Amino acid sequence: MLEKTTRINALYDFYQQLLTDKQRNYMEMYYVEDFSLGEISETSNVSRQAIYDNIRRTEHMLEEYEEKLGLYGKFLSRQALxxxxxxxxKEEKSQVWQEKIEKLIEIE
Structure with missing residues (x-):
């Protein structure tokens, strides 16, 4: 479950601008602020089932965006490289290169 949450949070970071305001709001409350479905339901004045359905559809959309655009996968590849x-x-004791690579890591 933690892996799924981490992945959805990462995908959300990359693709949130492609979501509607309502989708962003529900995802923020559920994944970032750790609200329960019931709490979101009360806050939004919508049924718990509607919140659940919206979050699941949004998760699916995020996965589809990643499948098509691959921004998160490319980010992970860059980080690994x-x-x-x-x-x-570090092994070659190249301080200049080490500093430049560390700056690149910070930028990412």
């Missing part, structure tokens, strides 16, 4: 480069720079 930067870590490999940093390891090589």
């Amino acid at each position: 930067l870590q490999e480069l940093l390891t090589v720079a």
Whole structure:
């Protein structure tokens, strides 16, 4: 469950601008603020089932965006490559390269 939550949060970070205001609001409350479905339901004046359905549809949309655009996958690949480069720079004791790679990691 934690892996799913982490993945959905990451996908949300990348694709939230493609969602409606209502979808963003529900996802924020459920995944970021850790509200229960009941709490969101009370706050939004909508049934718990409607909230559940909306969140599930939005999760599915986020996965579809990732399948088509692959922004999160590319981000993970860049991070892995930067870590490999940093390891090589440390092994070769190349301070200049190490600093530049660390700056790239910060930017990401």
